Amino acid sequence: MPDEVRGDQREVRFERVSPVRAYERIVEQVEEAIFTGQLRPGQHLPSERDLMIQFGVGRSSVREALRVLQSNGMVRSRPGDPRGPEVLAPSTEPLLQSMTRLARTDALSLGELVQFRMVLESTANLLAARLRTDEHLTELAAALAAMRASAERGTPECGPTGFSRAEAAFRDAVTRASGNALLRVCAAVVRDVVATLLADSPAGADDQRALARAALHHHTAVFEAIRAGDGDTAARLARRGLHEHYARHLPPEQRPMLLPLLDHRPTAGEAPDGDATGA
Amino acid sequence: MPDEVRGDQREVRFERVSPVRAYERIVEQVEEAIFTGQLRPGQHLPSERDLMIQFGVGRSSVREALRVLQSNGMVRSRPGDPRGPEVLAPSTEPLLQSMTRLARTDALSLGELVQFRMVLESTANLLAARLRTDEHLTELAAALAAMRASAERGTPECGPTGFSRAEAAFRDAVTRASGNALLRVCAAVVRDVVATLLADSPAGADDQRALARAALHHHTAVFEAIRAGDGDTAARLARRGLHEHYARHLPPEQRPMLLPLLDHRPTAGEAPDGDATGA
DNA sequence: CCGGCCTACTGGTCAGACCAGTTCGTCGGA
DNA sequence: TCCGACGAACTGGTCTGACCAGTAGGCCGG
Known part of the structure; x- marks a missing residue:
């Protein structure tokens, strides 16, 4: 195995790695669920505290992910809504x-x-x-x-x-x-x-x-x-x-x-x- | 004054109010600073802890604002960079x-x-x-x-x-x-x-x-x-x-x-x- | 039947803590 | 003199726990 790598070494291009942050993986998963239709506009995500458990992260990570999703026009959070953040219809906004x-x-x-x-x-x-x-x-x-x-x-x-x-x-x-x-x-x-x-x-x-x-x-x-x-x-x-x-x-x-x-x-x-x- | 309002009452359209969240006002201020050229690409924002003091908010609000700005391609945060978040050049990304x-x-x-x-x-x-x-x-x-x-x-x-x-x-x-x-x-x-x-x-x-x-x-x-x-x-x-x-x-x-x-x-x-x- | 109250949630925010990572100055050895 | 290792002083990333204001919906009393 190492030989294979070593033989092609001149051709191997290592890409710059960037640490994957927790909130990014949450964004990815939610986006994917929306793209594949598992989450449809009008439906609601679990509450932040539930998401926190499901994703196994702290609430800050969940919140940052929701902020990104919200700024991309994919979800909307309303204080007090017991149904949780709402999935929005695609918008040109x-x-x-x-x-x-x-x-x-x-x-x-x-x-x-x-x-x-x-x-x-x-x-x-x-x-x-x-x-x-x-x-x-x-x-x-x-x-x-x-x-x-x-x-x-x-x-x-x-x-x-x-x-x-x-x-x-x-x-x-x-x-x-x-x-x-x-x-x-x-x-x-x-x-x-x-x-x-x-x-x-x-x-x-x-x-x-x-x-x-x-x-x-x-x-x-x-x-x-x-x-x-x-x-x-x-x-x-x-x-x-x-x-x-x-x-x-x-x-x-x-x-x-x-x-x-x-x-x-x-x-x-x-x-x-x-x-x-x-x- | 009230008469004026009352007289036009049929025409008055009340807009839906939405609570302005702290992180949104931070985003606004930073965006404005970038648009007006006070912050130029390559420059750096103060660290999160400094911003937290300058804006008089908690660190979570600062971080959520930075997440939004980052997802809009305006800044980039790198862990450990003592200069703070970097202002990015406009991108089509x-x-x-x-x-x-x-x-x-x-x-x-x-x-x-x-x-x-x-x-x-x-x-x-x-x-x-x-x-x-x-x-x-x-x-x-x-x-x-x-x-x-x-x-x-x-x-x-x-x-x-x-x-x-x-x-x-x-x-x-x-x-x-x-x-x-x-x-x-x-x-x-x-x-x-x-x-x-x-x-x-x-x-x-x-x-x-x-x-x-x-x-x-x-x-x-x-x-x-x-x-x-x-x-x-x-x-x-x-x-x-x-x-x-x-x-x-x-x-x-x-x-x-x-x-x-x-x-x-x-x-x-x-x-x-x-x-x-x-x- | 209806309106007000109360509970159980929600999201928004803050404070404090810890960790891993970077930068950069310092210091010791070659 | 130069250079590499070490470490202090930060950075951002994350978690925890707490509090508040607000909403929804059930409950109860009128």
């Missing part, structure tokens, strides 16, 4: 959090985020146009009507009370119609991150009414394209709309990076009217 | 983990993942073709050469020793040339998740040599398109390549969802030769 963290540590620039949004939302529009069912259309029309109502009623607050709420519903309906949950999640996350970043710094108190009208016009066009099944147009509208809306919020040196996606002509001979993209 | 968890809980299907990869990698190719510098080209050529060498030398293991390593380097170089870190990260993450899912179940012991040759051929074509600055071709190659490679791994009912992206002709009149996409 952790995804949003980790992406937001990346963006907030300047690992991501606003330009990259907007560029990414152009990709995601144009794709969502494209897929929605080709795959939408009548139910999706109904939903979209309802969201559009809500937007229109809110826009005409005036925007009492820039908060999530009125227009932007309806707008979010419309966008969510589009991404749902695309049939790709990952696309939907990522689009929502990136949208959220962009909103967070912009809410932090400029807070441009622009004319809310005019913005709402422009957005309404844009979404109406998108709706028509989706209804007509014209995926190329729907995709192009998303790219153009995002560029028009966000280009001025970008630092000048980041603006050119949006262009390669913009002038990506889906159908030759139908060039976007060039001046519309100029600053 | 948490993003990968949360997405992997979503995929493993069946919240995401393989079809959605592959479809998303088609979007991400085709966009990466498109951007790379338009924005690549000469340095990027050199890097790509080197990775391609490494792939060729590994493919001809034979693949001793299907592990990350040879070909797939070089292939990963090539793909990473492409996404880096695209100039969008978020795109790069998401592409890498989704690629990783897909690999994990496929490694779990089928383990199709296909002819590694043939696969490597096909991949090499594909990447060579991508490289040529990027060098030529032909973004449309590069993008189409990515979509076609992914579809050919993964369609047979999908459950039949998920295969049609890839088509809308496939026959999305970037330039009219240049239809993909239909039979190439057939099974």
